Amino acid sequence: MTTHHSIHPLDAALALSSSHSEGAGQYTGHTSPAYWNMVGPFGGITAATLLQAVMQHPDRLGEPLSLTVNYAGALAEGPFTLQATPVRTNRSTQHWTLSILQAGADGAPVVTTTATVVTAARRETWGAADTPMPQVPAPAQCKPVQPAFRSEWLQRYEMRPVTGALPEQWDDSGDTSLSQLWMRDAPARALDFCALAALADVFFPRVWLRRARQVPAGTVSITVYFHAGADLLAQTGTGYLLGQARAQEFRNGFFDQTVQLWNEAGAMLATSHQIVYYKE
Amino acid sequence: MTTHHSIHPLDAALALSSSHSEGAGQYTGHTSPAYWNMVGPFGGITAATLLQAVMQHPDRLGEPLSLTVNYAGALAEGPFTLQATPVRTNRSTQHWTLSILQAGADGAPVVTTTATVVTAARRETWGAADTPMPQVPAPAQCKPVQPAFRSEWLQRYEMRPVTGALPEQWDDSGDTSLSQLWMRDAPARALDFCALAALADVFFPRVWLRRARQVPAGTVSITVYFHAGADLLAQTGTGYLLGQARAQEFRNGFFDQTVQLWNEAGAMLATSHQIVYYKE
Numbered sequence: 229m230t231t232h233h234s235i236h237p238l239d240a241a242l243a244l245s246s247s248h249s250e251g252a253g254q255y256t257g258h259t260s261p262a263y264w265n266m267v268g269p270f271g272g273i274t275a276a277t278l279l280q281a282v283m284q285h286p287d288r289l290g291e292p293l294s295l296t297v298n299y300a301g302a303l304a305e306g307p308f309t310l311q312a313t314p315v316r317t318n319r320s321t322q323h324w325t326l327s328i329l330q331a332g333a334d335g336a337p338v339v340t341t342t343a344t345v346v347t348a349a350r351r352e353t354w355g356a357a358d359t360p361m362p363q364v365p366a367p368a369q370c371k372p373v374q375p376a377f378r379s380e381w382l383q384r385y386e387m388r389p390v391t392g393a394l395p396e397q398w399d400d401s402g403d404t405s406l407s408q409l410w411m412r413d414a415p416a417r418a419l420d421f422c423a424l425a426a427l428a429d430v431f432f433p434r435v436w437l438r439r440a441r442q443v444p445a446g447t448v449s450i451t452v453y454f455h456a457g458a459d460l461l462a463q464t465g466t467g468y469l470l471g472q473a474r475a476q477e478f479r480n481g482f483f484d485q486t487v488q489l490w491n492e493a494g495a496m497l498a499t500s501h502q503i504v505y506y507k508e
Numbered sequence: 509m510t511t512h513h514s515i516h517p518l519d520a521a522l523a524l525s526s527s528h529s530e531g532a533g534q535y536t537g538h539t540s541p542a543y544w545n546m547v548g549p550f551g552g553i554t555a556a557t558l559l560q561a562v563m564q565h566p567d568r569l570g571e572p573l574s575l576t577v578n579y580a581g582a583l584a585e586g587p588f589t590l591q592a593t594p595v596r597t598n599r600s601t602q603h604w605t606l607s608i609l610q611a612g613a614d615g616a617p618v619v620t621t622t623a624t625v626v627t628a629a630r631r632e633t634w635g636a637a638d639t640p641m642p643q644v645p646a647p648a649q650c651k652p653v654q655p656a657f658r659s660e661w662l663q664r665y666e667m668r669p670v671t672g673a674l675p676e677q678w679d680d681s682g683d684t685s686l687s688q689l690w691m692r693d694a695p696a697r698a699l700d701f702c703a704l705a706a707l708a709d710v711f712f713p714r715v716w717l718r719r720a721r722q723v724p725a726g727t728v729s730i731t732v733y734f735h736a737g738a739d740l741l742a743q744t745g746t747g748y749l750l751g752q753a754r755a756q757e758f759r760n761g762f763f764d765q766t767v768q769l770w771n772e773a774g775a776m777l778a779t780s781h782q783i784v785y786y787k788e
Binding site for chain 2: 344350434455
Protein backbone atom coordinates (compact mmCIF):
# COMPACT_ATOMS: atom_id res chain seq x y z
CA MET A 229 0.00 0.00 0.00
CA THR A 230 1.26 3.42 -0.90
CA THR A 231 0.16 6.64 0.76
CA HIS A 232 -0.03 9.61 -1.55
CA HIS A 233 0.54 12.97 0.02
CA SER A 234 -0.35 15.24 -2.84
CA ILE A 235 0.74 18.85 -2.73
CA HIS A 236 -2.04 21.46 -2.53
CA PRO A 237 -2.54 23.25 -5.88
CA LEU A 238 -1.80 26.59 -4.21
CA ASP A 239 1.54 25.35 -2.93
CA ALA A 240 2.34 23.87 -6.32
CA ALA A 241 1.53 27.19 -8.00
CA LEU A 242 3.67 29.13 -5.52
CA ALA A 243 6.76 26.95 -5.96
CA LEU A 244 9.78 29.12 -6.64
CA SER A 245 13.39 28.12 -6.97
CA SER A 246 16.17 30.51 -6.20
CA SER A 247 19.29 30.55 -8.28
CA HIS A 248 22.22 31.88 -6.31
CA SER A 249 24.29 32.17 -9.47
CA GLU A 250 21.76 34.69 -10.77
CA GLY A 251 22.07 37.02 -7.79
CA ALA A 252 20.28 37.47 -4.49
CA GLY A 253 16.54 37.61 -4.66
CA GLN A 254 16.19 36.17 -8.15
CA TYR A 255 13.72 33.32 -8.41
CA THR A 256 12.29 31.25 -11.20
CA GLY A 257 8.74 29.95 -11.28
CA HIS A 258 6.23 28.57 -13.75
CA THR A 259 2.63 29.59 -14.42
CA SER A 260 0.10 27.12 -13.05
CA PRO A 261 -2.66 25.68 -15.24
CA ALA A 262 -4.65 25.14 -12.03
CA TYR A 263 -5.05 28.92 -11.58
CA TRP A 264 -5.50 29.86 -15.23
CA ASN A 265 -7.94 32.68 -16.00
CA MET A 266 -9.12 33.77 -19.44
CA VAL A 267 -5.95 35.29 -20.92
CA GLY A 268 -3.37 34.58 -18.22
CA PRO A 269 -3.03 33.52 -14.60
CA PHE A 270 -5.66 34.59 -12.04
CA GLY A 271 -4.42 37.93 -10.68
CA GLY A 272 -4.59 36.66 -7.10
CA ILE A 273 -2.10 33.88 -7.81
CA THR A 274 0.34 36.38 -9.29
CA ALA A 275 0.01 38.55 -6.19
CA ALA A 276 0.53 35.51 -3.96
CA THR A 277 3.60 34.45 -5.95
CA LEU A 278 5.24 37.85 -5.53
CA LEU A 279 4.59 37.71 -1.80
CA GLN A 280 5.95 34.17 -1.69
CA ALA A 281 9.31 35.42 -2.98
CA VAL A 282 9.48 37.87 -0.07
CA MET A 283 8.47 35.15 2.40
CA GLN A 284 11.26 32.90 1.10
CA HIS A 285 13.93 35.62 0.90
CA PRO A 286 16.72 35.01 3.43
CA ASP A 287 16.93 38.72 4.31
CA ARG A 288 13.25 39.17 5.19
CA LEU A 289 12.44 40.72 8.54
CA GLY A 290 8.89 40.91 9.89
CA GLU A 291 5.57 39.92 8.37
CA PRO A 292 3.69 41.29 5.36
CA LEU A 293 1.95 44.60 6.05
CA SER A 294 1.30 45.99 2.57
CA LEU A 295 1.43 44.58 -0.96
CA THR A 296 0.82 46.47 -4.21
CA VAL A 297 0.83 44.62 -7.52
CA ASN A 298 0.67 46.33 -10.91
CA TYR A 299 -0.42 44.10 -13.78
CA ALA A 300 1.58 45.51 -16.67
CA GLY A 301 0.92 42.62 -19.04
CA ALA A 302 -0.57 39.14 -18.94
CA LEU A 303 1.89 36.37 -18.15
CA ALA A 304 2.23 33.82 -20.91
CA GLU A 305 2.04 30.14 -20.06
CA GLY A 306 5.50 28.98 -19.05
CA PRO A 307 8.46 29.95 -16.91
CA PHE A 308 9.08 33.37 -15.45
CA THR A 309 11.77 35.16 -13.49
CA LEU A 310 10.94 37.02 -10.30
CA GLN A 311 13.23 39.58 -8.75
CA ALA A 312 12.67 40.59 -5.10
CA THR A 313 14.91 43.27 -3.59
CA PRO A 314 14.85 44.66 -0.06
CA VAL A 315 15.73 48.30 -0.75
CA ARG A 316 15.52 49.63 2.80
CA THR A 317 15.35 48.07 6.23
CA ASN A 318 14.31 50.13 9.25
CA ARG A 319 13.69 49.27 12.88
CA SER A 320 10.07 48.29 12.33
CA THR A 321 9.54 48.16 8.56
CA GLN A 322 11.31 46.71 5.53
CA HIS A 323 10.62 47.96 1.99
CA TRP A 324 10.74 45.70 -1.06
CA THR A 325 10.52 46.23 -4.80
CA LEU A 326 9.64 43.33 -7.06
CA SER A 327 9.13 42.49 -10.70
CA ILE A 328 8.23 39.51 -12.85
CA LEU A 329 9.87 39.12 -16.25
CA GLN A 330 9.27 36.78 -19.14
CA ALA A 331 10.98 36.43 -22.49
CA GLY A 332 9.18 38.54 -25.08
CA ALA A 333 8.65 37.74 -28.74
CA ASP A 334 12.28 38.58 -29.56
CA GLY A 335 13.62 36.64 -26.58
CA ALA A 336 14.52 39.76 -24.59
CA PRO A 337 13.04 39.96 -21.08
CA VAL A 338 9.80 41.93 -20.74
CA VAL A 339 8.30 43.21 -17.49
CA THR A 340 4.88 41.63 -16.94
CA THR A 341 4.32 42.73 -13.35
CA THR A 342 5.75 45.18 -10.84
CA ALA A 343 5.12 45.21 -7.11
CA THR A 344 6.12 46.72 -3.82
CA VAL A 345 5.87 45.04 -0.43
CA VAL A 346 6.32 46.33 3.08
CA THR A 347 7.04 43.87 5.86
CA ALA A 348 6.84 45.00 9.46
CA ALA A 349 7.24 44.01 13.07
CA ARG A 350 3.86 43.85 14.78
CA ARG A 351 3.62 44.58 18.49
CA GLU A 352 0.90 44.55 21.10
CA THR A 353 -0.95 47.88 21.13
CA TRP A 354 -4.35 49.34 21.72
CA GLY A 355 -6.54 48.34 18.80
CA ALA A 356 -10.08 48.69 17.54
CA ALA A 357 -12.27 47.43 14.72
CA ASP A 358 -13.84 50.44 13.01
CA THR A 359 -15.53 48.34 10.32
CA PRO A 360 -17.08 45.41 12.17
CA MET A 361 -18.08 42.32 10.19
CA PRO A 362 -21.63 42.63 8.90
CA GLN A 363 -24.19 40.25 10.37
CA VAL A 364 -24.71 37.51 7.81
CA PRO A 365 -25.86 33.87 7.85
CA ALA A 366 -23.18 31.31 8.74
CA PRO A 367 -21.26 29.56 5.93
CA ALA A 368 -23.27 26.35 6.32
CA GLN A 369 -26.47 28.31 5.66
CA CYS A 370 -25.12 29.71 2.38
CA LYS A 371 -25.06 27.36 -0.60
CA PRO A 372 -21.83 26.91 -2.54
CA VAL A 373 -22.11 28.16 -6.11
CA GLN A 374 -20.92 26.36 -9.17
CA PRO A 375 -18.37 28.37 -11.17
CA ALA A 376 -20.21 30.92 -13.25
CA PHE A 377 -17.94 30.56 -16.27
CA ARG A 378 -15.17 28.34 -17.53
CA SER A 379 -12.02 29.58 -15.87
CA GLU A 380 -9.92 26.94 -14.21
CA TRP A 381 -9.01 29.10 -11.19
CA LEU A 382 -12.64 29.20 -10.09
CA GLN A 383 -12.33 25.48 -9.28
CA ARG A 384 -9.67 26.39 -6.70
CA TYR A 385 -12.10 28.27 -4.46
CA GLU A 386 -15.19 27.33 -2.54
CA MET A 387 -17.54 30.32 -2.70
CA ARG A 388 -20.77 30.63 -0.74
CA PRO A 389 -22.47 33.91 -1.67
CA VAL A 390 -24.46 35.82 0.92
CA THR A 391 -25.46 38.64 -1.39
CA GLY A 392 -24.27 40.01 -4.73
CA ALA A 393 -23.88 36.78 -6.69
CA LEU A 394 -23.64 37.19 -10.45
CA PRO A 395 -26.88 38.27 -12.13
CA GLU A 396 -29.01 35.49 -13.63
CA GLN A 397 -29.89 37.72 -16.56
CA TRP A 398 -27.34 39.95 -18.32
CA ASP A 399 -29.94 42.62 -18.99
CA ASP A 400 -28.30 45.89 -17.88
CA SER A 401 -30.63 45.98 -14.85
CA GLY A 402 -27.97 46.02 -12.10
CA ASP A 403 -28.28 48.50 -9.24
CA THR A 404 -25.51 47.66 -6.78
CA SER A 405 -21.87 46.62 -6.81
CA LEU A 406 -21.90 45.04 -3.34
CA SER A 407 -20.99 41.37 -2.84
CA GLN A 408 -20.62 39.41 0.38
CA LEU A 409 -19.50 35.79 0.30
CA TRP A 410 -17.97 33.10 2.45
CA MET A 411 -14.94 31.59 0.80
CA ARG A 412 -11.86 29.44 1.23
CA ASP A 413 -9.34 27.50 -0.80
CA ALA A 414 -10.61 24.29 -2.43
CA PRO A 415 -9.52 21.85 -1.19
CA ALA A 416 -9.38 23.51 2.22
CA ARG A 417 -5.89 24.65 3.21
CA ALA A 418 -4.60 26.41 6.33
CA LEU A 419 -4.54 30.16 5.77
CA ASP A 420 -1.23 31.96 5.37
CA PHE A 421 -0.22 35.37 4.00
CA CYS A 422 0.05 34.17 0.39
CA ALA A 423 -3.35 32.47 0.45
CA LEU A 424 -4.85 35.62 1.99
CA ALA A 425 -3.33 37.81 -0.73
CA ALA A 426 -4.94 35.63 -3.40
CA LEU A 427 -8.31 35.60 -1.62
CA ALA A 428 -8.35 39.40 -1.72
CA ASP A 429 -8.72 39.15 -5.51
CA VAL A 430 -11.42 36.50 -6.01
CA PHE A 431 -14.27 38.93 -6.58
CA PHE A 432 -15.84 39.24 -10.02
CA PRO A 433 -15.42 42.61 -11.73
CA ARG A 434 -17.86 44.97 -10.00
CA VAL A 435 -19.01 46.32 -13.37
CA TRP A 436 -20.63 42.95 -14.10
CA LEU A 437 -22.84 43.34 -11.02
CA ARG A 438 -23.49 47.06 -11.14
CA ARG A 439 -24.32 46.96 -14.82
CA ALA A 440 -25.65 43.40 -15.16
CA ARG A 441 -23.55 43.26 -18.29
CA GLN A 442 -20.55 41.01 -18.87
CA VAL A 443 -17.85 43.18 -20.40
CA PRO A 444 -14.08 42.70 -20.73
CA ALA A 445 -12.40 43.74 -17.48
CA GLY A 446 -9.06 43.24 -15.78
CA THR A 447 -7.25 44.43 -12.68
CA VAL A 448 -4.64 47.11 -13.34
CA SER A 449 -3.33 47.51 -9.78
CA ILE A 450 -4.24 45.93 -6.44
CA THR A 451 -3.15 46.79 -2.92
CA VAL A 452 -3.62 44.51 0.09
CA TYR A 453 -3.14 45.67 3.68
CA PHE A 454 -2.59 42.81 6.11
CA HIS A 455 -4.12 43.45 9.52
CA ALA A 456 -3.56 39.90 10.77
CA GLY A 457 -0.31 38.50 12.06
CA ALA A 458 0.78 34.89 11.71
CA ASP A 459 -0.90 33.96 15.01
CA LEU A 460 -4.31 35.13 13.86
CA LEU A 461 -3.87 33.37 10.50
CA ALA A 462 -3.01 30.16 12.36
CA GLN A 463 -6.13 30.55 14.51
CA THR A 464 -8.21 31.01 11.36
CA GLY A 465 -6.79 27.77 9.95
CA THR A 466 -9.00 26.21 7.29
CA GLY A 467 -12.09 28.21 8.30
CA TYR A 468 -14.08 30.37 5.94
CA LEU A 469 -13.43 34.05 5.34
CA LEU A 470 -16.22 36.53 4.82
CA GLY A 471 -15.29 38.70 1.87
CA GLN A 472 -17.05 41.95 1.06
CA ALA A 473 -16.42 43.94 -2.11
CA ARG A 474 -17.92 47.03 -3.63
CA ALA A 475 -17.02 49.67 -6.18
CA GLN A 476 -16.92 53.36 -5.42
CA GLU A 477 -16.74 54.93 -8.89
CA PHE A 478 -17.05 53.75 -12.51
CA ARG A 479 -15.69 56.29 -14.96
CA ASN A 480 -13.98 56.45 -18.35
CA GLY A 481 -13.10 52.78 -18.55
CA PHE A 482 -11.86 52.22 -14.98
CA PHE A 483 -13.51 51.47 -11.67
CA ASP A 484 -12.18 50.95 -8.16
CA GLN A 485 -13.11 48.17 -5.76
CA THR A 486 -12.76 48.13 -1.98
CA VAL A 487 -12.57 44.83 -0.11
CA GLN A 488 -12.70 43.65 3.49
CA LEU A 489 -11.88 40.11 4.64
CA TRP A 490 -12.89 38.78 8.08
CA ASN A 491 -12.53 35.32 9.59
CA GLU A 492 -15.53 33.45 11.01
CA ALA A 493 -14.83 34.87 14.46
CA GLY A 494 -15.27 38.38 13.04
CA ALA A 495 -11.61 39.45 13.12
CA MET A 496 -10.54 41.67 10.22
CA LEU A 497 -7.68 39.91 8.44
CA ALA A 498 -7.08 42.21 5.49
CA THR A 499 -8.44 45.17 3.56
CA SER A 500 -7.77 45.58 -0.12
CA HIS A 501 -8.35 47.96 -3.01
CA GLN A 502 -7.96 47.67 -6.72
CA ILE A 503 -8.42 49.68 -9.88
CA VAL A 504 -9.87 47.77 -12.78
CA TYR A 505 -10.05 48.36 -16.51
CA TYR A 506 -13.38 47.75 -18.23
CA LYS A 507 -14.49 48.14 -21.79
CA GLU A 508 -17.92 48.72 -23.21
CA MET B 509 5.20 100.13 -10.80
CA THR B 510 6.33 96.52 -10.81
CA THR B 511 4.02 93.54 -10.95
CA HIS B 512 5.17 90.56 -8.95
CA HIS B 513 4.01 87.20 -10.17
CA SER B 514 5.12 84.99 -7.32
CA ILE B 515 5.21 81.27 -7.84
CA HIS B 516 2.70 79.23 -5.81
CA PRO B 517 4.37 77.32 -2.93
CA LEU B 518 3.13 74.04 -4.39
CA ASP B 519 4.77 74.74 -7.73
CA ALA B 520 7.95 75.80 -5.99
CA ALA B 521 7.98 72.57 -3.99
CA LEU B 522 7.39 70.47 -7.11
CA ALA B 523 10.21 72.02 -9.13
CA LEU B 524 12.39 69.29 -10.60
CA SER B 525 15.28 69.61 -12.95
CA SER B 526 16.25 66.82 -15.29
CA SER B 527 19.83 66.07 -16.02
CA HIS B 528 20.21 64.40 -19.40
CA SER B 529 23.79 63.53 -18.61
CA GLU B 530 22.53 61.43 -15.70
CA GLY B 531 20.25 59.31 -17.85
CA ALA B 532 16.63 59.41 -18.88
CA GLY B 533 14.15 59.90 -16.10
CA GLN B 534 16.61 61.11 -13.50
CA TYR B 535 15.61 64.34 -11.79
CA THR B 536 16.93 66.42 -8.96
CA GLY B 537 14.78 68.33 -6.51
CA HIS B 538 15.01 69.94 -3.12
CA THR B 539 12.82 69.55 -0.05
CA SER B 540 10.56 72.52 0.59
CA PRO B 541 10.43 74.26 3.98
CA ALA B 542 6.89 75.37 3.04
CA TYR B 543 5.65 71.77 3.29
CA TRP B 544 7.70 70.66 6.27
CA ASN B 545 6.06 68.28 8.74
CA MET B 546 7.45 67.17 12.08
CA VAL B 547 10.41 65.01 11.02
CA GLY B 548 10.43 65.44 7.25
CA PRO B 549 8.32 66.68 4.36
CA PHE B 550 4.52 66.29 4.47
CA GLY B 551 3.84 62.89 2.88
CA GLY B 552 1.44 64.43 0.37
CA ILE B 553 4.15 66.66 -1.08
CA THR B 554 6.45 63.66 -1.55
CA ALA B 555 3.64 61.81 -3.37
CA ALA B 556 2.98 64.88 -5.53
CA THR B 557 6.68 65.22 -6.34
CA LEU B 558 6.91 61.61 -7.55
CA LEU B 559 3.89 62.15 -9.75
CA GLN B 560 5.37 65.39 -11.03
CA ALA B 561 8.37 63.47 -12.39
CA VAL B 562 6.02 61.25 -14.40
CA MET B 563 4.08 64.29 -15.64
CA GLN B 564 7.33 65.89 -16.84
CA HIS B 565 8.80 62.74 -18.37
CA PRO B 566 9.07 63.03 -22.17
CA ASP B 567 7.94 59.41 -22.67
CA ARG B 568 4.71 59.70 -20.66
CA LEU B 569 1.53 58.57 -22.36
CA GLY B 570 -1.90 59.10 -20.82
CA GLU B 571 -2.97 60.57 -17.50
CA PRO B 572 -2.41 59.33 -13.94
CA LEU B 573 -4.67 56.44 -12.96
CA SER B 574 -2.94 54.94 -9.93
CA LEU B 575 -0.13 56.05 -7.62
CA THR B 576 1.40 54.05 -4.76
CA VAL B 577 4.06 55.63 -2.55
CA ASN B 578 6.02 53.73 0.10
CA TYR B 579 7.68 55.89 2.73
CA ALA B 580 10.82 53.94 3.48
CA GLY B 581 12.55 56.72 5.41
CA ALA B 582 12.07 60.41 6.13
CA LEU B 583 13.70 62.74 3.64
CA ALA B 584 16.32 64.99 5.16
CA GLU B 585 16.25 68.70 4.42
CA GLY B 586 18.15 69.29 1.19
CA PRO B 587 18.53 67.97 -2.34
CA PHE B 588 17.31 64.60 -3.55
CA THR B 589 17.49 62.51 -6.68
CA LEU B 590 14.34 61.08 -8.22
CA GLN B 591 14.38 58.25 -10.74
CA ALA B 592 11.26 57.65 -12.87
CA THR B 593 11.27 54.73 -15.30
CA PRO B 594 8.52 53.63 -17.68
CA VAL B 595 8.95 49.86 -17.52
CA ARG B 596 6.09 48.85 -19.79
CA THR B 597 3.84 50.68 -22.23
CA ASN B 598 0.64 49.07 -23.50
CA ARG B 599 -2.17 50.30 -25.71
CA SER B 600 -4.13 51.85 -22.85
CA THR B 601 -1.83 51.78 -19.81
CA GLN B 602 1.78 52.67 -19.00
CA HIS B 603 3.55 51.31 -15.92
CA TRP B 604 6.18 53.27 -14.01
CA THR B 605 8.57 52.52 -11.15
CA LEU B 606 10.07 55.36 -9.15
CA SER B 607 12.39 56.00 -6.26
CA ILE B 608 13.81 58.91 -4.33
CA LEU B 609 17.39 58.76 -3.09
CA GLN B 610 19.43 60.95 -0.80
CA ALA B 611 23.01 60.76 0.34
CA GLY B 612 23.22 58.81 3.60
CA ALA B 613 25.56 59.42 6.51
CA ASP B 614 28.48 57.88 4.59
CA GLY B 615 27.66 59.76 1.39
CA ALA B 616 26.32 56.70 -0.42
CA PRO B 617 22.81 57.02 -1.84
CA VAL B 618 19.99 55.69 0.34
CA VAL B 619 16.44 54.94 -0.82
CA THR B 620 13.99 57.13 1.07
CA THR B 621 10.89 56.42 -1.00
CA THR B 622 9.68 53.95 -3.60
CA ALA B 623 6.63 54.31 -5.80
CA THR B 624 4.74 52.89 -8.73
CA VAL B 625 2.49 54.84 -11.07
CA VAL B 626 0.11 53.75 -13.79
CA THR B 627 -0.89 56.24 -16.45
CA ALA B 628 -3.76 55.44 -18.77
CA ALA B 629 -5.82 56.60 -21.69
CA ARG B 630 -9.33 57.49 -20.57
CA ARG B 631 -12.22 57.08 -22.97
CA GLU B 632 -15.92 57.79 -22.94
CA THR B 633 -17.82 54.86 -21.42
CA TRP B 634 -20.86 54.08 -19.34
CA GLY B 635 -20.14 55.25 -15.81
CA ALA B 636 -21.79 55.44 -12.40
CA ALA B 637 -21.09 56.86 -8.96
CA ASP B 638 -21.51 54.06 -6.43
CA THR B 639 -20.41 56.22 -3.48
CA PRO B 640 -22.25 59.51 -3.92
CA MET B 641 -21.01 62.57 -2.05
CA PRO B 642 -22.61 62.80 1.40
CA GLN B 643 -24.99 65.71 1.96
CA VAL B 644 -23.06 68.30 3.92
CA PRO B 645 -23.23 72.08 4.44
CA ALA B 646 -21.54 74.18 1.75
CA PRO B 647 -17.93 75.34 2.26
CA ALA B 648 -19.03 78.89 3.15
CA GLN B 649 -21.13 77.49 6.00
CA CYS B 650 -18.15 75.63 7.51
CA LYS B 651 -15.59 77.71 9.40
CA PRO B 652 -11.92 77.42 8.47
CA VAL B 653 -9.83 75.98 11.30
CA GLN B 654 -6.55 77.31 12.50
CA PRO B 655 -3.75 74.73 12.27
CA ALA B 656 -4.02 72.40 15.24
CA PHE B 657 -0.28 72.14 15.74
CA ARG B 658 2.91 73.73 14.54
CA SER B 659 3.72 72.07 11.25
CA GLU B 660 4.49 74.41 8.40
CA TRP B 661 2.59 72.34 5.78
CA LEU B 662 -0.71 72.96 7.58
CA GLN B 663 -0.39 76.62 6.50
CA ARG B 664 -0.53 75.45 2.86
CA TYR B 665 -4.11 74.19 3.12
CA GLU B 666 -7.42 75.82 3.85
CA MET B 667 -9.46 73.30 5.85
CA ARG B 668 -13.12 73.71 6.75
CA PRO B 669 -14.23 70.73 8.83
CA VAL B 670 -17.77 69.41 8.52
CA THR B 671 -17.34 66.65 11.08
CA GLY B 672 -14.43 64.85 12.71
CA ALA B 673 -12.19 67.80 13.60
CA LEU B 674 -9.46 67.07 16.12
CA PRO B 675 -10.73 66.46 19.66
CA GLU B 676 -10.66 69.46 22.02
CA GLN B 677 -9.61 67.21 24.87
CA TRP B 678 -7.02 64.42 24.51
CA ASP B 679 -8.84 62.23 27.01
CA ASP B 680 -9.06 58.82 25.29
CA SER B 681 -12.80 59.37 24.79
CA GLY B 682 -12.90 59.06 20.97
CA ASP B 683 -15.55 56.91 19.35
CA THR B 684 -15.22 57.41 15.59
CA SER B 685 -12.49 57.78 13.00
CA LEU B 686 -14.66 59.59 10.44
CA SER B 687 -13.72 63.07 9.18
CA GLN B 688 -15.36 65.16 6.49
CA LEU B 689 -13.89 68.50 5.49
CA TRP B 690 -13.86 71.02 2.69
CA MET B 691 -10.34 71.83 1.63
CA ARG B 692 -8.13 73.43 -0.98
CA ASP B 693 -4.62 74.75 -1.45
CA ALA B 694 -3.80 77.98 0.35
CA PRO B 695 -3.47 80.28 -1.47
CA ALA B 696 -6.06 78.88 -3.87
CA ARG B 697 -4.54 77.20 -6.94
CA ALA B 698 -6.14 75.48 -9.92
CA LEU B 699 -6.37 71.76 -9.27
CA ASP B 700 -4.14 69.36 -11.18
CA PHE B 701 -3.08 65.74 -10.67
CA CYS B 702 -0.15 66.59 -8.39
CA ALA B 703 -2.25 68.87 -6.18
CA LEU B 704 -4.92 66.18 -5.98
CA ALA B 705 -2.36 63.55 -4.95
CA ALA B 706 -1.21 65.78 -2.11
CA LEU B 707 -4.77 66.54 -1.00
CA ALA B 708 -5.41 62.81 -0.61
CA ASP B 709 -2.96 62.84 2.31
CA VAL B 710 -4.01 65.89 4.37
CA PHE B 711 -6.03 63.97 6.95
CA PHE B 712 -4.76 63.69 10.52
CA PRO B 713 -3.87 60.19 11.68
CA ARG B 714 -7.19 58.43 12.32
CA VAL B 715 -5.88 57.07 15.62
CA TRP B 716 -5.88 60.61 17.03
CA LEU B 717 -9.62 60.85 16.42
CA ARG B 718 -10.66 57.31 17.24
CA ARG B 719 -8.62 57.28 20.42
CA ALA B 720 -8.68 60.97 21.33
CA ARG B 721 -5.01 60.51 22.07
CA GLN B 722 -2.14 62.15 20.22
CA VAL B 723 0.41 59.41 19.57
CA PRO B 724 3.34 59.18 17.15
CA ALA B 725 2.03 58.11 13.73
CA GLY B 726 3.25 58.13 10.14
CA THR B 727 2.11 56.87 6.75
CA VAL B 728 3.91 53.73 5.59
CA SER B 729 2.24 53.37 2.18
CA ILE B 730 -0.44 55.33 0.33
CA THR B 731 -2.31 54.54 -2.87
CA VAL B 732 -4.33 57.09 -4.84
CA TYR B 733 -6.74 56.13 -7.64
CA PHE B 734 -7.53 59.02 -9.96
CA HIS B 735 -11.10 58.92 -11.25
CA ALA B 736 -10.95 62.40 -12.81
CA GLY B 737 -9.35 63.28 -16.10
CA ALA B 738 -7.70 66.61 -16.89
CA ASP B 739 -11.01 68.06 -18.11
CA LEU B 740 -12.76 67.44 -14.81
CA LEU B 741 -9.80 68.83 -12.87
CA ALA B 742 -9.93 71.96 -15.03
CA GLN B 743 -13.66 72.30 -14.33
CA THR B 744 -12.97 71.98 -10.61
CA GLY B 745 -10.44 74.81 -10.85
CA THR B 746 -9.82 76.55 -7.52
CA GLY B 747 -13.02 75.21 -5.95
CA TYR B 748 -13.12 73.26 -2.71
CA LEU B 749 -12.92 69.50 -2.47
CA LEU B 750 -14.92 67.53 0.04
CA GLY B 751 -12.61 65.01 1.64
CA GLN B 752 -13.84 62.08 3.69
CA ALA B 753 -11.53 59.79 5.64
CA ARG B 754 -12.05 56.90 7.99
CA ALA B 755 -10.13 53.96 9.38
CA GLN B 756 -11.25 50.36 9.05
CA GLU B 757 -8.97 48.54 11.50
CA PHE B 758 -6.44 49.49 14.19
CA ARG B 759 -4.23 46.58 15.17
CA ASN B 760 -0.71 45.87 16.39
CA GLY B 761 0.70 49.28 15.63
CA PHE B 762 -0.85 49.88 12.19
CA PHE B 763 -4.18 51.15 10.94
CA ASP B 764 -5.62 51.69 7.49
CA GLN B 765 -7.44 54.77 6.23
CA THR B 766 -9.84 55.02 3.29
CA VAL B 767 -10.43 58.36 1.60
CA GLN B 768 -12.83 59.81 -0.96
CA LEU B 769 -12.43 63.22 -2.62
CA TRP B 770 -15.31 64.96 -4.44
CA ASN B 771 -15.51 68.41 -6.01
CA GLU B 772 -18.23 70.88 -5.06
CA ALA B 773 -20.41 69.63 -7.91
CA GLY B 774 -20.35 66.16 -6.32
CA ALA B 775 -18.08 64.45 -8.86
CA MET B 776 -15.70 61.86 -7.39
CA LEU B 777 -12.17 62.95 -8.25
CA ALA B 778 -10.10 60.36 -6.41
CA THR B 779 -10.21 57.56 -3.89
CA SER B 780 -7.24 56.77 -1.71
CA HIS B 781 -6.04 54.32 0.93
CA GLN B 782 -3.13 54.26 3.27
CA ILE B 783 -1.59 52.14 5.98
CA VAL B 784 -0.22 54.06 8.92
CA TYR B 785 2.16 53.24 11.73
CA TYR B 786 1.16 54.30 15.24
CA LYS B 787 2.83 53.86 18.57
CA GLU B 788 1.35 53.79 22.01
